[in-house]
Amino acid sequence: MKAIIIFLFCSCLLACTLTPEEPYGTSWNIHFLDIGQGLSVLFESNGKFALYDTGPDSVHFERILKSFGIDTLEWIVLSHLHRDHVGGFLEISQDSADFFIKHVFWNKDSSQYWLLDSIQKLLSIKEIPNSSLYKGEKIQFEGNSLNTLWPVPEKQLTENASSIVLHLKSGNESLLLTGDIEKEEEKNLLEFYPTLNASLFQVPHHGAETSSSLKFLETLQIQFAVVSNAKKNPYGHPAKETLKKLEAAIGQAENIFRTDTLGSICFTWEFNVGIWRCQ
Ligand SMILES: [Zn+2]
Known part of the structure; x- marks a missing residue:
């Protein structure tokens, strides 16, 4: 009898402490793919996949995705229209690549006209549903929703500054994907979200010194930071200064x-349990 009462008490405690947005037992793998100089983050959960950026072209992105056994992508977010973030999309959306892409999120207010035109044509030929993504909008993936924190539609922005920023918070953990935003956008984000946090943090713009202000990094309470860049890249990414600031903010290199x-x-994120590096 005592055991039953304890069991009922624990069940009630669990049910009362979880909100519908924090599903117990759900986990995601979040892969920062090695695609050279660029960015591509692959979400994996329950045999389903989604992408934040697709890296540059000419890195056999199709082969990288096939190595995970992927034939369908729930969605792709193209953070902004620079080649090191959308080049892989041009490859995997060709007929020969044979992927079923359910939806593409991207913003068309770009001055990268050649890429804008190429992507628009591919989306139209392949009849891929697509839409924009601005501050305040959410996208769903396997039991959780990512919030869009940036950009705001009415602002005139440079290409890097227009990067789509995604955030997910569940329990004590959170994820922040920043594309190539720079210090000015970091400042804007802190004005909108003064207590913004990021247990798992994609370091903006491949660690360039024009991003990652110390105030931004210190506010985020980062547990793990990931810099995506190629060996000996011509841009000097990541900047030594950025690495120093990251180390100061995180406390451990x-x-x-x-x-x-x-x-x-x-990284594996088991919701309501924690985030850790995949075994
Ligand atoms: Zn970039």
């Missing part, structure tokens, strides 16, 4: 992960 030295890096 071993929690800064770089795709140029480690290759693809995977």
